[in-house]
Amino acid sequence: MKKAVISVLGTDGPGIIATVTDVLYKLDCNIENVSQTILQTEFSGIFIIGMDQSLGEAVLEGHLRHALADRHMTVHVKHLPPAPPMECPTCDPFVITTRGPDQKGLVARITRIIADFGVNVTNLQAVFKGGDDPDANIMIYEVDIPVTTDTEALRKALRAKAAELELTISIQHKNVFEAINRI
Numbered sequence: 001m002k003k004a005v006i007s008v009l010g011t012d013g014p015g016i017i018a019t020v021t022d023v024l025y026k027l028d029c030n031i032e033n034v035s036q037t038i039l040q041t042e043f044s045g046i047f048i049i050g051m052d053q054s055l056g057e058a059v060l061e062g063h064l065r066h067a068l069a070d071r072h073m074t075v076h077v078k079h080l081p082p083a084p085p086m087e088c089p090t091c092d093p094f095v096i097t098t099r100g101p102d103q104k105g106l107v108a109r110i111t112r113i114i115a116d117f118g119v120n121v122t123n124l125q126a127v128f129k130g131g132d133d134p135d136a137n138i139m140i141y142e143v144d145i146p147v148t149t150d151t152e153a154l155r156k157a158l159r160a161k162a163a164e165l166e167l168t169i170s171i172q173h174k175n176v177f178e179a180i181n182r183i
Contacts, residue, residue: 001050003032003080004057006064010073012043020045023067027060028052043073048080088120091144093174096158100167102128102137110139113161117154120144142174 008020017036024031029051036045051060061077068075098110107126114121123142145151155171162169172180 001030002053003082004049004051004060005078005080006045006047006049006060007076008043008045008047008064008068008073010043010068010071012038012041013071016043016068016071016073017045019067019071020047020064023063024049027055027063029055029060088144088146090147091120092147093122094143094145095170095172095174095177096141096143097170097172097177098139098141098162098167100137100162100165101133103165106137106165106167107139109161109165110141110158113154113157114141114143117149117157118146119149119154 006020008016010016021031024047029049031047031049033048034045036043038044057077057079061075064075064077065073096110096114098106100106107124111121121141121143123140125138125140127138129136145154158169158171
């Protein structure tokens, strides 16, 4: 079995996932991972699938485009070559949360610091409602920090940038974050 990654983008509405997964089922594909979200009114779905060697990516993409044609969705299918997992066995998972007034470049300026320290962002959730209400604009970065990273220097750089941007920032080990935020 070979693997492919499928991206589906477009205006949200009922039945998108049902349509995509029905096509995959009928073509004997196995869904291995899915990430789906709605941003404002836009649907975004990424599927990693296992598929028969004889099924071409272009053929699969054609079936999906046809099934979603009335929805005017953008569909892309790409072969996924075997690759080592991106997991970092010598990393610790952390959660960085920022709150503050919305302004252009918040994500760019925070992620630049994260990247400069060799830290990988594994998940990002950003909710911008506009305005100056600090609780209305929240970014949650899940990151993997290599154990060799100078975490104190990283914290200092992030806190300095947060102060410059008038943000409050929290940097917690993922286990602590989950324990505190458990419902």
